[in-house]
Amino acid sequence: MNKIGLQLLVIFLGMNTWLLSQCCPYITSVEVLPQNPNESDAIRVATYISTPGNGAFINHQFHWENDTLVVEACYYSGALAVITDIYDTVDIGQVPAGDYVLHFLASTSIYEDSCVIGESQSYTTTFSVSDIVGLTPNESESPILYPNPAKEWVMLRAVPEKSVVQVFALTGEKLEVPMYSSDGALMLDVRLLAAGFYEVIEYSEGKVPSRLRFVKE
Structure with missing residues (x-):
């Protein structure tokens, strides 16, 4: 190996060592x-x-x-x-x-x-x-998601009847998650999701979409 090649190799190894030292x-x-x-x-x-x-x-x-x-x-x-x-x-x-x-x-x-x-x-x-007393009616009627973290089911309350609810991975991938209504709440079956973070987006006509995150254990 010539002198220039050796110098480039040393620089390359040095940069990778520095990057690894900063990464983790x-x-x-x-x-x-x-x-x-x-x-x-x-x-x-x-x-x-x-x-x-x-x-x-x-x-x-x-x-x-x-x-x-x-x-x-x-x-x-x-x-x-x-x-x-x-x-x-x-x-x-x-x-x-x-x-x-x-x-x-x-x-x-x-x-x-x-x-x-x-x-x-x-x-x-x-x-x-926030202070409980300070909550406005609009805030108190915003969608509520629990339990969080979740293992099998996620319940979404205060969701308007004609809303569209979708679940996404943090990568932006839209996921197919079974959902059904029960006692005024929307139940999301998350049993088949891998452990990690997910985002639930609720779309209602004339409103800014509500974004909620949950952790699947």
């Missing part, structure tokens, strides 16, 4: 559930990450720093080059009405049963918790 874990989605929570809701944070080394979930924890909710999660990532998707939900509980910051820190460890942090990636967003 991959944070795909972080959601506060339910969407648009009020102070009576039991809040959860749902996360979807991927590890490059045939990974697994180790643990999570959270704490408050003034008005910032800090969620930390640790994942095993080994030497075997197999990308693994991992879904997790963190139970936060009831939160007083107000505006908050959510900071999510995802880290990888080379150990399967303990978190010795190697690489880390973070994601920061904001969310608001």
